[in-house]
Amino acid sequence: MSRNTFRVDKVEDLYADIAGTYRSTATAAAPGVHVDSDVAQLERDGYVVIDGLLSPQQCQDIAAAVDPLLGPVGRNAFEGLHTQRAYSLLTKTRACDGIVEHPRVLALLDRLLMPNYLLSQLQAIRIGPEESRQFLHFDDGMYPVPRPRPALSAATIWAITDFTADNGATVVIPGSHRWADNRKPTDDDEHVSVVMPAGSVVFFVGTLWHGGGANHTADQSRLAVTAQYCEPWLRPQEAFTLSTPPETVRTLSENIRRMLGYSIHPPFMGMVDGMHPKRILEIR
Template sequence: MAPLMLDGLDDYASTGSPRKYHSTAGSQETAPLARVEDAWAALERDGYVILENLFAPGEVARMRAAVLPHMAPRGGRNPFEGLKTRRLYAVIAKTLACNPLVEHPLVLALLDRVFEPNYLLSQLQVIDILPGEEAQALHFDDSFYSLPRPRPVLGAATIMALDDFTPLNGATRVIPGSHRWGNRLPTPEEAEGAVPVVMPAGSVVLFLGTLWHSGGANRSDGARLALTAQYCAPWCRQQENFSLSVPLPVVKQCSEHIRRMLGYSIHAPFMGMVDGMHPKRLLEDRPSAEV
């Protein structure tokens, strides 16, 4: 069923800049349908799905090499983020090496089923759980959108293993099926039964924003490096303010899909406009007075 629209608002989509800058949502390379269907069935049932070996070892090595020089020398700033967990923010401003996760065709194929078109990247972050870190508090990622549960999903996330995820080194813990819960906390038994997402480096877990989960405790002798891309519905505010964190020259180096998800797009009829025009005008080479 088409969304309801007030009289006259549909005219906006067929005039001016929206006519020039057509949405590219859903135009990514097609992922194998059988794999999409299998992954979607697991995602609907459990609230998460493991996409094993989505990236080759060489791609993992390139990402590691690109992000590690930018990592802080020590742990985080509060218990939730992890006092023995290093985090890298504004990743796209520092390197484009991690963009392949954000726009992987299988990831986008699944997100196309979760959200309306023109959904956004909410944040891209590197997380390095160091030895001795405690388990993170269980939470669900789109809780900052303060609408009561149960409700439609407003966010979704991927976590890519840049190291093998094991039960000992801080593998993400999930409570299967908790994406369907109402407004309640996990019971002690449910929290104790959280399942570690064990997967080899290059694999990705994708989960819905309503799924209860957390980073695990690192009882190993080595760090656990991961990359996470989080997404949100096209009308929700992003966690990262990409218009301030990513300079325009860097945005111009990104693919059309990344640009769209950073916010250089319109959610009909006119959410995301700049001075009444399409934000992609800002990426054109023109005198500043004309932008």
């Protein structure tokens, strides 16, 4: 924030953008042609599937970029004993930047979360043959705020290859985003496999019960990239300001910089030594 003085006459002034040189970059200005219908489905089911957002060539390019980054199989049943992951993608490839800030996704986030929402996680996930179903969970579970309540986060899972009922398509329980704390999934609940072609995305709120599906095939893998987001006053899953070097941040778009934490949530949440975090990028 600027060292210039500013006047505070009433308590409301404390929640205004009081930065000087660098202002809040909260407005994504994303087009919202379909946002009303998307939000309506989110409110009803807790998730929405949007087809055809990536071209076959884009999917091929992303697959080629993340394939060599995928690590060994998971360390436990949640990560998947036949599942490979690549974390901290922003430090390793620019191929997924367009996924992080896709206009259709930003338009939804602008409606669901407060301005200056943050990127919470970005990773690639390949579910391999004979993988078991991941146990169902909801992403907001790490935040100890009682349910039912509005979601504190949202997630996207992008199909880089086709998602089928046999190869590990994400499983969701429609309507479970409205459940209270004392309700847990059972076999009697409706479980839906999110079957979708490559280039599609499933967007869901952080209170929706879901999990990776079982891969019943002997020779098919399911590749996805997931970008997850959270409210600006919450701690994200990955500390991107630590994992992403400033020299990399300088190459990113303003939207992605903001979502990494290189902005302020007015009046000064996210400051560094009393100053706007973008000042760090001036140090070479």
